[in-house]
Amino acid sequence: xxNTKALILVHHAMERVFLSDTVNIMxxxxxxxxxxxxxxxxxxxxAKAIAPSLFDGLLxxxxxxxxxxxxxxxxxxxxxxxxxxxxxxxxxxGFALSQVAKIFFVQQSLALFDGVMPLGEDKAxxxxxxxxxxxxxxxxxxxxxxxxxxxxxxxPKKGVSLQSTHHSLLSFPQSLTLAILLSVFTMIFAFDAYxxxxxxxxxxxxxxxxxxxxxxxxxxxxxxxxxAKYQKIDKQERQKxxxxxxxxxxxxxxxxxxxxxxxxxxxxxSFSCENSKVSQRIKALAKKHHFKSRSISGSHDLxxxxxx
Amino acid sequence: MNWQRYINELIVLGxxxxxxxxFFYKNTALNAQANAGSKSxxxxxxxxxxVALKEIWADKKTSKKLAKIPKxxxxxxxxWRKKGKKIEAKxxxxxxxxxxxxxxxxxxxxxxxxxxxxxxxxxxxxMEFKCKW
Numbered sequence: 256x257x258n259t260k261a262l263i264l265v266h267h268a269m270e271r272v273f274l275s276d277t278v279n280i281m282x283x284x285x286x287x288x289x290x291x292x293x294x295x296x297x298x299x300x301x302a303k304a305i306a307p308s309l310f311d312g313l314l315x316x317x318x319x320x321x322x323x324x325x326x327x328x329x330x331x332x333x334x335x336x337x338x339x340x341x342x343x344x345x346x347x348x349g350f351a352l353s354q355v356a357k358i359f360f361v362q363q364s365l366a367l368f369d370g371v372m373p374l375g376e377d378k379a380x381x382x383x384x385x386x387x388x389x390x391x392x393x394x395x396x397x398x399x400x401x402x403x404x405x406x407x408x409x410x411p412k413k414g415v416s417l418q419s420t421h422h423s424l425l426s427f428p429q430s431l432t433l434a435i436l437l438s439v440f441t442m443i444f445a446f447d448a449y450x451x452x453x454x455x456x457x458x459x460x461x462x463x464x465x466x467x468x469x470x471x472x473x474x475x476x477x478x479x480x481x482x483a484k485y486q487k488i489d490k491q492e493r494q495k496x497x498x499x500x501x502x503x504x505x506x507x508x509x510x511x512x513x514x515x516x517x518x519x520x521x522x523x524x525s526f527s528c529e530n531s532k533v534s535q536r537i538k539a540l541a542k543k544h545h546f547k548s549r550s551i552s553g554s555h556d557l558x559x560x561x562x563x
Numbered sequence: 564m565n566w567q568r569y570i571n572e573l574i575v576l577g578x579x580x581x582x583x584x585x586f587f588y589k590n591t592a593l594n595a596q597a598n599a600g601s602k603s604x605x606x607x608x609x610x611x612x613x614v615a616l617k618e619i620w621a622d623k624k625t626s627k628k629l630a631k632i633p634k635x636x637x638x639x640x641x642x643w644r645k646k647g648k649k650i651e652a653k654x655x656x657x658x659x660x661x662x663x664x665x666x667x668x669x670x671x672x673x674x675x676x677x678x679x680x681x682x683x684x685x686x687x688x689x690m691e692f693k694c695k696w
Contacts, residue, residue, distance in 0.1 A: 430571035437578035444585035451592040458603035465610045472610050482609055485616035488675060492620075496670050517679035 260356055262410045266389070268375040271349040279410060280345070281359045283380060284389050287336040288313055289362055291385070294331055299324055302331050310335045323360065323415060327385070334360055342417065357414030361387040364409045371395065372403035494563055498522050501544045502559065509533040513556065523560040531555055619673045625696045632668055636661050650674075654690040662688045669694070 263272065266283040290309055296302050306322035314320055314335055323334040342352055361368070361380060368382040377392050379401055392401075425433070465472075472478045495517060502524045506512055509529035516523045528534040534555040541548040546561040629650060633643040640661075642653040654665065662681065669676070669692065678693040 425571045425575060427571055430574045433575045434578035437575070437582045441578070441582045441585040444582070444589040448585065448589035448592040451589070451596045456596060456600050456603065458600050458607060462603045462607050462610075465607060469610060469614060472613055475606065475609075478606075478609050478613055482613045482616070485613065485620050488620050489616055492673075492675060495676055499666075499670065511683070512681065513683050515679065515681040517676060519677070 262359070262405075262407045264361075264374070264405045264409075265345070265348070266374055266378075267344075268378065269348060273349060274351065274354050277354050277356045279357045279359065279414065280350075280355055281361055281364070281405075281409060282336070282341065283361050283374070284387060286341055286344070287334045287360055287362075289386060290333045290335075291327075291330045292333065293329060296331070299326070302326075302333070306333050306335070309333055321415070325363075325413070327365075332362065334362060336360075336415075338417070345417075352417055355417045358417050359409075359411050359414045361409075363411035363413070367409055368403065370402040371399050372405060373401035491563065495522070498561055498563065501546075505537055505540050505559065510537060517563075520563050521560060522563060523558065525551070525556060525558045528555040528557060620675075620696070622673055622696075625673060628672055629674065629694075629696075632665060635664055635668065649693070649695040651693050652691070654688075656684075656687045657690060658687060662690060665690065672696075 261276070261278045263278050263280050264283065265280045265286070267285050288310060290313070292309060294302065294305070296305070302324045303322055306324055307320070310320070310322075310333070315337075318337045319339060320335045321338055323336070325332055341358065345352065345355060365382055365385060365387055368380065368387050370381070372380040373392070374380055374389065378389055379392050379395060380387060380389055380403075381395075381399070382388075472481070499517070499522070502515065502522070505524075505526065510533055511527040513525040513527045514523075515525075526537055528537060534550065534557055537557050537559065538548045541557075541559045544561075546559045548557050548559045550557055626648070629645075633641045633652065636654065636657065640655050640657060644651045654662075657665070666679075666681075669679075674694040674696040676692065676694050678691065680691040682689045
C-alpha cells in the first residue's frame with residue numbers, strides 16, 4: 256500500500272509551513288547523528304540495545320536521545336536523534352505536532368540519492384561514501400549539478416511516530432504489555448462472573464428438589480403462612496406438656512393430686528399435702544418453676560397455678 | 564487529531580475500562596449469587612421446618628392412635644365422642660395407674676389439647692378432655 260501522506264523535507268533553512276492535513280517529514284542530517292558499525296549481532300533489537308554505548312562521547316550530554324537502527328548489507332546503521340529538539344524546531348516552523356504522522360531520516364533513502372538534491376539557495380544533499388550529507392553548493396564541483404527533486408517517492412517503509420515517542424507516557428510495547436496483562440485479568444473476572452451466573456449453587460439444587468417434592472410449598476407466602484400456623488401450635492402444645500410435666504414432678508410421697516385443670520390460658524392444680532413440711536417443699540418447687548401457689552386455709556393443701 | 568498523540572495511553576485505558584467492567588460484572592454476579600444462596604437457604608430451612616412440623620401436627624395416623632385410648636379402660640368408664648378431627652371424652656372412676664396411662668398416652672400424641680380436667684373423688688379420679696388435630 257502506497258503512502259498517501261505528503262512528505263516534507265525538513266532542514267534548518269526551510270520556510271515556515273501552513274498545514275491543513277497530516278504529513279510525513281524527512282529530516283536532513285542536521286537533526287541526527289549517524290554511525291555505521293560492523294557488529295556481531297543478528298537482530299535489530301540487539302543492535303538497538305547497544306546503540307547508546309556506540310554514541311558515547313558523540314552526543315550532547317543532558318539530552319534525551321532515541322535511536323533508530325537498521326542493517327545495510329553487512330553494516331548496521333545507527334541514528335541518534337533528540338525528539339524534543341526536533342519537536343521544538345518543527346513547532347518553530349509552523350508544524351502542529353499532531354499533524355506530523357511519521358518522521359523519516361534522509362539516510363533511510365540512501366539508495367535514491369544518486370545525484371545532488373538542492374536545498375534552499377546554497378546547500379545540497381548528496382550521498383558520499385554511503386552517507387547522505389548536507390554540503391554547501393560552493394564546495395561541489397561544476398560537474399555535480401543539482402538534479403534530484405524531492406518527492407513522496409523518498410518515503411521509506413519504516414518511520415518514527417513523533418506522537419508516541421514525544422508525548423506518550425508509555426511506549427507502544429509497554430502499553431501493549433499492560434493491555435495484555437489487564438486483558439488477562441479481564442478474562443479471568445469475566446470467566447468467574449460467567450461461572451457464577453450460569454452455575455447454580457448447591458442450595459439451589461436442594462431447593463429445586465424440595466420444591467419438586469412439595470409443590471404446595473413453592474409459594475413463599477403460603478409457605479410462611481403454613482409455617483406460622485404450625486410453629487404456633489408447636490410452641491403452645493410443647494408449653495402445655497412442659498407445665499404438666501413440672502406439676503407431675505411435684506407429686507411425691509406425702510402429696511396427692513386433688514384436681515387439675517388445663518384451660519386455654521391457664522393451668523391449675525390443687526395438691527393435698529400430708530404436713531406443713533411437704534407443703535413448704537411444694538411451695539418452693541412452684542416458685543422455682545414460676546408457678547403461683549397459695550394455701551387453702553385450715554389445711555396443708557395448696558393450689559398451684561400458672562399461665563400458658 | 565489530538566487523540567492520536569495518546570494512542571498508547573488510550574489502549575491501556577481501554578483495557579483498564581474493560582477490566583473494570585469485568586470486575587463489576589463479577590462483583591455483581593457474586594452478590595447476586597450470595598443473595599440467591601441466602602434466599603435459597605432460607606427457603607430450604609422454611610420448607611424443611613414446615614414439612615417436619617406438618618409431619619408432627621398433621622399426622623394422618625393420629626386419628627388411629629387416639630382411637631386406642633378409650634380401649635385402655637373398660638367401656639363403662641368412658642364416654643367418647645369424636646366429631647371430625649375433634650374429640651370430647653369423659654372418664655370416670657379411674658385408678659391412679661389408669662389415669663397416668665391415659666394422660667401420658669394423650670400427651671405423647673400430636674394433638675392440640677383444648678381442655679383437661681382431673682378431679683379426685685375418694686380414691687378414684689374423673690377426667691375430662693377435649694382435643695383436636
